[in-house]
Each structure stands twice: as C-alpha cells, then as structure tokens.
Amino acid sequence: MRMVEKSYKKFTSDYSFTDETYVIVGSGIGGLSTAVFLAKAGKKVVILEQHYTPGGFTHTFKRRNGFTWDVGVHYVGNMARDSQLRKIFNYLSDKELEWDALGDPYDVAYINGKKFEFVSGRENFRQKFHSYFPKDTIAIDDYLDLLDRSSKSNLLFFVQKVFPFVLRNTVGHIFRKLHKKWSQKTTYDILSSLTNNQELIAVLCAQCGNYGLSPKKSSFAAHAIVINHFMEGGYYPRGGANRIHETISKHLKTLGVDILINAKVNKIITAGTSVRGLVINDKEFTCKRVISNTGIHTTFLHLLDQKVLQKKHQILKSLKPSTSHLCLYIGLDKSDEYLQLPRHNIWWYAHKDTDEILNDKESLSKDQLSFAYISFPSAKDSTWGSKQQHRATIQLISNARYENFEIFENEPWLNRGEEYDQIKENFKKKGIALLKELYPQLENHIVHAEVSTPVTTRTFSNYKKGEIYGLSHTPERFNTHVLRPKTHIKGLYLTGQDITLVGLCGAMSSGILTASTIIKWDMSKQFKTIMTNY
Structure with missing residues (x-):
C-alpha cells in the first residue's frame, strides 16, 4: 500500500531541537491540527512521522492500474459551507480543502433484508x-x-x-x-x-x-x-481523503513547520518528572517539549519508562482498544455511472441483533458475512471521473478480532504465510458474494480485489492491536482522568482521538484542546479570526 511522497523531508541523525521546540510525535490529524494552532501562535514546531508520508488515517493508497482507496476517512459530517467545523478546516488548510456532499440518502441500512434511509436534517x-x-x-x-x-x-x-x-x-x-x-x-x-x-x-x-x-x-x-455529527448529512474530501493531510501539510510548510518522515520514536526520555529527550531511530536526541499523537496506550505503556507513571495510570491497562477490522478493496473496469453505483454508504446486517453480530467470536470461520460497511470512494469524489473515466472503486469493511491474527503480527508484511493468505482469500470471496448480491451488475467487472487485516493496520498505524479508533468507547473510558492534553510529566502533552473522541473531527478537536492548554488565550484570538474570516 505504498505511495511515496517525495516532497517530505526524511529525518536524519544530525537533526537537532531547541529547548523551545514542540516536537509532535505522529502526524495524524490530531498532530497536524495542534501544529497549525501552535505555529500560528508563533511557536516552533516539528512533526515526526515514522512512515513515508504523513496523515495517519487520512492516507490513501494506489495501485499501478490507477485505482485509489482511502484507508480511514470514508465520510465526514457537519461540513456545510457555513458550519463552524467547515471554517476550522478552512483555517487548517488555508482554504484549500474542499468537500463534496453525498446528498440524500447519505447512509442506507439493510437489516434482515429491510432497507432504511438516513437523510440530512433533524x-x-x-x-x-x-x-x-x-x-x-x-x-x-x-x-x-x-x-x-x-x-x-x-x-x-x-x-x-x-x-x-x-x-x-x-x-x-x-x-x-x-x-x-x-x-x-x-x-x-x-x-x-x-x-x-x-x-x-x-x-x-x-x-x-x-x-x-x-x-x-x-x-x-x-x-x-x-450520530449528531452526521445529522446534517455526509461529506467527502474533494480529490480523496489524502487531500486532508496534503492541504494542511502544505499550509504548515508556509508556517515554517518541519514534517519529517522515517522518524520512528522508540522512547520518550524523562528525568524525574520532566521530558529530557526522545530516542528516534534508536538514537538519543535532546528536547524538552513533546506532544504525543501516538495514542494513550502507546504513549504511557510503551514509550515512557514505567517508573514515571502514577497510580492513576494503572486504569489504562484495563481500558481495551477499539475494534479492528478486515477491509476488501475492489477495483472495477467501468465507471460508477455506468454501473449505477451510489454515493451513499451502506450498513448491512444479516439480522437485528447488532450485539450478537458485532461480538460474534466465530464470524471469521462462517461461510457468509453477517455485517458489512460498504463505501464507494470513487462515486463520492467529484474529481474522480476526470482522472479515471473507466474505473471505479468500492470498499467493504467487516468486523474482526485481533486474537485471530495475533500469530501473524511478527511475520513480514506481504509474506505472512499460506494460512494468512487463505484467511484473506476466504474473506474476499464472502465480500464479493455480498457485493454481487446487492449489485448484480458488478458481475464480470471486478478486475482488482485485495484484503487488509488487523495486522496490516498494526504495521501502518503502530496501534498494537490493529485498532482503528484508539481506546474503546465504553462507559469506563469517560471515567478516566488521564485522558487530557496536559500530563503530570513537565513538557509532555497528549493529542489525538484518545483525549476526545473517534474520527477525523474528534482527532481535530483534540488539536484544539491541546493547543488551548499550551497557548491559552491566543486560541481565542485565533477562533475569532476563524469565525470572522473563514
């Protein structure tokens, strides 16, 4: 799933940070948003990304036959032109990020064969x-x-x-x-x-x-x-999900922010209860201000010395990661218009017991899918037709349990063995069968199909259990007092969906909270500018 972005700088061993530099670990939307607000306030900011392109789950990937799929952002709510959220993203992207409305319905649920449409407006x-x-x-x-x-x-x-x-x-x-x-x-x-x-x-x-x-x-x-987030309908980034990180990264470059790729942070170094540096690509670097966008589990349970944790952090071990998933990526040799494919998303359930379906421990071994989320990224993007007139893409996602894939986590990417390949092949067959049941016209037009698994997600996101939404959104999550931007360690802050909520806008909101913690009243000035000029 590699798509190389040559314009990003690679981290080198001779790089150095000043005492005033805020080093953001992880370039997902939480980190990128935090960086914009800090840089606008005159702070020195550097972003470190372990992979070859920034953006976290706003990535897209390509295949040589021209197909492109998003990996995390399938649609977003509250992006009408006059909405506050739209104005914030205009601010983050310097007005370059545009959105296409999905129209009505924006979601369709199939439950036990019955169809229910979700339309915009309360x-x-x-x-x-x-x-x-x-x-x-x-x-x-x-x-x-x-x-x-x-x-x-x-x-x-x-x-x-x-x-x-x-x-x-x-x-x-x-x-x-x-x-x-x-x-x-x-x-x-x-x-x-x-x-x-x-x-x-x-x-x-x-x-x-x-x-x-x-x-x-x-x-x-x-x-x-x-649910409230999508009450006014769904939207998709014009040009694909990658436009989110591309436009924000471009803006950050004009603000003097370095985004450095191939920079894997191995450890946050502390002295007493203060940040003293980072181990990056197995080498120590001195810095005093770190903002972690790597997730609460990774930050506290893997990057920090356990001796600096307090008693209240023990609850983190009991908070479970969110769900993992299997995803089928489909490429078609005809356009969405020719195949009469919709712009709306589909939520498909075999029956009405949602809990039984989503918590079924045996779903992987069953002959048919009992749940699927189906998205049509090429149909959602108004620019797709000008680039790929005779191509279309579909994604089908279903629930998975990381326990079923744990044995493959240390195997090399693209070479995890026959058993692993067979699991993917079985899922592919089930997914295609469901797609053809819903859209018989797909017969003879599927020219590309591949599957990603929870260990794929682990490889590219560094989430240890292949989760896609950080911490699980249980009642216990909201009782945890350590899920806030400022930590007990001087110079260490948190951002990302774990301190707010799931998704693109949840992670972006974390950037607002984290920046507010650091620059305080300057945020009110920035928000006045956002509401007035964007």
Whole structure:
C-alpha cells in the first residue's frame, strides 16, 4: 500500500531541537491540527512521522492500474459551507480543502433484508423514521431530544479537560458529574428505556461502526456525539481523503513547520518528572517539549519508562482498544455511472441483533458475512471521473478480532504465510458474494480485489492491536482522568482521538484542546479570526 511522497523531508541523525521546540510525535490529524494552532501562535514546531508520508488515517493508497482507496476517512459530517467545523478546516488548510456532499440518502441500512434511509436534517430524519415506525413516533422524538441534551453535556465535559487544577476540581467536577448521566449508560440502556422495538433500536444503531462498538457495550455519550455529527448529512474530501493531510501539510510548510518522515520514536526520555529527550531511530536526541499523537496506550505503556507513571495510570491497562477490522478493496473496469453505483454508504446486517453480530467470536470461520460497511470512494469524489473515466472503486469493511491474527503480527508484511493468505482469500470471496448480491451488475467487472487485516493496520498505524479508533468507547473510558492534553510529566502533552473522541473531527478537536492548554488565550484570538474570516 505504498505511495511515496517525495516532497517530505526524511529525518536524519544530525537533526537537532531547541529547548523551545514542540516536537509532535505522529502526524495524524490530531498532530497536524495542534501544529497549525501552535505555529500560528508563533511557536516552533516539528512533526515526526515514522512512515513515508504523513496523515495517519487520512492516507490513501494506489495501485499501478490507477485505482485509489482511502484507508480511514470514508465520510465526514457537519461540513456545510457555513458550519463552524467547515471554517476550522478552512483555517487548517488555508482554504484549500474542499468537500463534496453525498446528498440524500447519505447512509442506507439493510437489516434482515429491510432497507432504511438516513437523510440530512433533524426534521427530515424525524419524518423519515416516523414513516418507518409509525407506532414509535414518541420514542423517536424522545431519542432526538436525548441526542440534543447529551451533546450539550458532552461539550462541557471536553472543555473541562483544559481547565487548570483548581477549576478542574471545582467547576470541572460539576461538568463531569452532569456528564455521567449519559456517559455511564450504554447506548442500549438508553434506547431500551424509550422503546422495546428491537428493530427500531437496531436501525438507530446501524451507524455504530462509526465509533466501533455495539449498543450494549458503547457509552451513549459517544453514540450521541457521532450520530449528531452526521445529522446534517455526509461529506467527502474533494480529490480523496489524502487531500486532508496534503492541504494542511502544505499550509504548515508556509508556517515554517518541519514534517519529517522515517522518524520512528522508540522512547520518550524523562528525568524525574520532566521530558529530557526522545530516542528516534534508536538514537538519543535532546528536547524538552513533546506532544504525543501516538495514542494513550502507546504513549504511557510503551514509550515512557514505567517508573514515571502514577497510580492513576494503572486504569489504562484495563481500558481495551477499539475494534479492528478486515477491509476488501475492489477495483472495477467501468465507471460508477455506468454501473449505477451510489454515493451513499451502506450498513448491512444479516439480522437485528447488532450485539450478537458485532461480538460474534466465530464470524471469521462462517461461510457468509453477517455485517458489512460498504463505501464507494470513487462515486463520492467529484474529481474522480476526470482522472479515471473507466474505473471505479468500492470498499467493504467487516468486523474482526485481533486474537485471530495475533500469530501473524511478527511475520513480514506481504509474506505472512499460506494460512494468512487463505484467511484473506476466504474473506474476499464472502465480500464479493455480498457485493454481487446487492449489485448484480458488478458481475464480470471486478478486475482488482485485495484484503487488509488487523495486522496490516498494526504495521501502518503502530496501534498494537490493529485498532482503528484508539481506546474503546465504553462507559469506563469517560471515567478516566488521564485522558487530557496536559500530563503530570513537565513538557509532555497528549493529542489525538484518545483525549476526545473517534474520527477525523474528534482527532481535530483534540488539536484544539491541546493547543488551548499550551497557548491559552491566543486560541481565542485565533477562533475569532476563524469565525470572522473563514
């Protein structure tokens, strides 16, 4: 899946950092966003990326036959031209990042053969679901009301993460207590209090793959944030997901920020409870300010000396990583228009017991898929047709358990053995069978098909269990006080989706929190500029 970007500098052993340099470890959107805000405030920033191109899960990859697929960003919500989120991304990309609306429906759920459309706009959503479930209109209205109420509490919960000690233990304590009403109940707990219609619950949870946890395990607070995020529809980066990191990286270059590739951080060096340096590519370098965008588990349990951890960090060992997945990448020899492929995403479930499906330990060995998320990246991108007139792409994602792939984690990439290859081949056959069931016109037009697994994700993201969403979005996650930008180690900060929430916009929001912790009131100046000029 290699796509070389020649314009990025490689890290060399003679590189040095000043005492004032903020060294960001990891170039995912959390790190890139943090860098923009810091650089705009006049701070010296350097970003280190272990791979050959920055961007984290905003990567895309190509094959020689011209096919391109995204690996993490399949769609984003709240990107209407006048939205605050759109303005922030305009600021980060210097107005170069553009978006295509998916239109309506933007998501379609198939549950036990029945079709349900998700349309943009709260009132449109209400009317659509009233038509699907006319006996449950009160439950649907109550659900929408709870989404609003939970989201207001969520905002206060995340804001208190940047409070100084005194405020954190007074006002912040109140915010956290109010938030527990939503965060400490599962999605199923809340929905089953509104209705006993299991089909309605299944449909309302059909998009749960966006946060990677089934209804009986996920925190309702996480569910509410993600569902509200897409309430006004879905959007896709014009030109592909890679345009996100390309435009932001280009902007960072004009701000004097170095993005250095092939820079694997092996260790964060501390003296007492202060940062003193980094081990990069097995060599020590002195620096005093580090912002880790590598995930909470990697930072505290792998990069730091365990002696510097405090008792409260022990809870991290009990917090599980999020879900892992299998992905089928399909290349077609005809255009999306010719094949009549949609722009919307598909959430396909064999039946209405979402928890049984997503937590099935035997799913890998079964003859048919019971769950799939299907995306059409070429159909979503308005620029695709001008580049590939007779090509189209599809991605099909299904749930996986890392335990089934652990034995292959130390095997070399592209050469993990016959057993591993057979697992991929079996998944490929099941995925293609489902695609042809939904779209019979694909017959004889599939010219490329390959599969990635949780150990592929581990190789490219350095997430130890092949997870894609950092920490699992359980109620326990929201009780963890160490998931904030500022750590107890002087000079060490955190950014990324673990301190906020899943996804592109969750990780971007972490950049706002981390930068706010460091540059404080300068952030208010920047936000005034964003809201006024972008």
